[in-house]
Amino acid sequence: MARIRPRLAVWKFASCDGCQLSLLDCEDELLEIAGEVEIAQFLEATSASVEGPYDLSLVEGSVTTAHDAARIQEVRKQSRFLITIGACATAGGIQALRNFADVREYTAIVYARPDYIQTLATSTAIADHVKVDFELRGCPISTRQLVETISAFLAGRKPQTPPHSVCVECKIAGNLCVMVGHGTPCLGPVTHAGCGALCPSYNRGCYGCYGPMETPNAPSLSAWLGKLGMDEDALKRVYRTFNANADAFREESERHDR
Amino acid sequence: MIVKTIKVDQLARVEGEGALKVVARDGVVQSAELNIFEPPRFFEAFLRDRMYSEAPDITARICGICPVAYQMSAIHAMENALGVVVDGPLRDLRRLLYCGEWIESHTLHVYMLHAPDFLGYAGAIEMARDHADIVRRGLDLKKAGNAIIALLGGREIHPINVRVGGFYRAPRRRELEPLAEELKRARDGALATVRWTAGFDFPDVERDYEFVALRGDGEYPLNQGRIVSSRGLDIAAAEYDEHFEESHVEHSTALHAHLKARGAFLTGPLARYALNAASLSPIAREAAREAGLGSVCANPFRSIIVRAVEVLYACDEALRIIDQYEEPDRPAVDLEPRAGVGFAATEAPRGVLYHRYQLHADGKIADARIVPPTSQNQPSIEEDLRIFATAWLDLPDDALRHRCEQTIRNHDPCISCATHFLRLDVDRGG
Secondary structure (H helix, E strand, O other), X not given: OOOOOOEEEEEEOEOOOHHHHHHHOOOOOHHHHHHHOEEEEEOOOEOOOOOOOEEEEEEEOEEOOHHHHHHHHHHXXXXXXXXXXOXXXXXXXXXXXXXXXXXXXXXXXXXXXHHHOOOOOXXXXXXXXXXXXXXXXXXOOOHHHHHHHHHHHHXXXXXXXXXXXXXXXXXXXXXXXXXXXXXXXXXXXXXEOOOOOHHHHOOOOOOOOOOEOOOOOHHHHHHHHHHOOOOHHHHHHHHOOOOOOOHHHHHHHHHOOX | OOEEEEEEOOOOOOEOOEEEEEEEEOOEEEEEEEEEOOOOOOHHHHOOOOEHHHHHHHHHXXXXXXXXXXXXXXXXXXXXXXOOOOOOHHHHHHHHHHHHXXXXXXXXXXXXXXXXXXXXXXXXXXXXXXXXXXXXXXXXXXXXXXXXXHHHHOOOOOOOOEEOOEEOOOOOHHHHHHHHHHHHHHHHHHXXXXXXXXXXXXXXXXXXXXXXXXXXXXXXXXOOOXXXXXXOOEEOHXXXXXXXXXXXXXXXXXXXXXXXXXXXXXXXXXHHHHHHXXXXXXXXXXXHHHOOOOOOOOOHHHHHHHXXXXXXXXXXXXXXXXXXXXXXXXXXXXXXXXXEEEEEEEEEOOEEEEEEEEEOOOOEEEEEEEEOHHXXXXXXXXXXXXXXXXXXXXXXXXXXXXXXHHHHHOOOOXXXXXXXXXXXXXXXXX
């Protein structure tokens, strides 16, 4: 008798498609994963679709339209486990920069006929709308962490995605600290691990694409960044990128937006 | 009067969200609309008041499939505004990085999004049940492209090593050597891919497109070149706005681009090939000849062969660059902010990607304009549907719907990019 495999669904909201592409980027593991789960819904990869309910839903993207706010409720109802993948789904993404501006003005800048455009004033994380079972960070997510998360789900355990800062990853990698070593501003001390300290490994300061770590001390880091020459506007901007609407980054950017 | 409507509410195997609606009256297609309902994300708006140096990483987030294209158009436009030309090994490294994206993005489309249409599968994973070796070959090829991006860029999606002026860190020669071994295997896989796709059954159709692509100085275009067309256009990127315009239609959150003088045009692999085939490397030229492509391919269904030829070229070109690479003295050139306007067009896998930035004296962005390839191709995609679908109206609904979806996938539209795509909705009455 055929084994019953868990049903996997991949959903897209406002996003760049990069995090769901990460699943297709698991070139060595993809066919193996497809053997362990039934891919029941993954529009970017297949036109076949199986009706819910689903055992595991991976959700990419943020909520930016009334239609999507209703759609995520439906996805939740159909899903036993719901995991958000990436900064858009987990923190609202780069499109959450609208939360700090007037969306009508934004629409008028981009579109000749703003009356054709239907959008909400904010871009919000999936957890602002429905219960989320696990959040995978990153802009984009790491394929290694994605495989770990799916494996953990299949084994019925919690995914191992350490909540410490990028600084710890730099120590593990044996990197010279870019801030101490050559005075390069770096968000590593307040940023969630997962990338393997990528930017510092390339002689660049971390720009916070994995969002805030568990207990960040952003005001202290800002004081250090100020000593390295960043003015108030630069401090505001450095926290306002791909995780601008994550609480710790939003609050810190607002402190420098006066 | 017999009215027939065909609808596809959610197009699959395209990047982003869109739908399709075709309306026919008395056996003639009246209208074909590609509805793009991907939510707007307002990149041009929030780029205002960011530093010039932030544009490459921010615009990369427009598209997870072709972030390198956004980074490249952004850096070239910024360097144009700042009056800097980056040459030598840094230029070669950028071209190498772009080769990686062409290999990765084209292989994704050829094997996972497009080939299942020709072989009758819902997707590559379903195709792998019968053709495991072929899908494995595709995944290995895609992996080779990603290996270039990961080494030069730090990671496959949204690379972190690209900056205005150059890179944060330039690779050592010895770091590139293992890549060369992987690329030699990939080049064999790419040649096999050209031969495999050339054997598919293609509908016997042709279109009279005006092709628009960059033309380089004797090299197949990636990062630079003049914008030329098959009907005599020959301009610099700075003249783009004089010759092209965008309009906003009600059924799409993507703007539609037209040539002011002549309307719809086509950019992407078919256009690049038609305007630059002589600049392909000998091995890619010979594979194109063997596949029966001719000097111009105007059958959009055969674009899959042209993509395979471009993957072969990109593998070959990447090997050439690695072989000749000399480590630069510095990973980036010095830059001074100044007020100005900068323009650039580069060849994203899907076609010409135009960026224009106006900068304040302190280096902050006053105004940004981005025209992605899918916006430029959308009018031609709709024309394809209108022209081709009339001949298919007698097919059963499922077959007609599938042909229409395939007509869209021929152009590998990236809806996430263009929204700044798809449902099939065919109305044929009756």
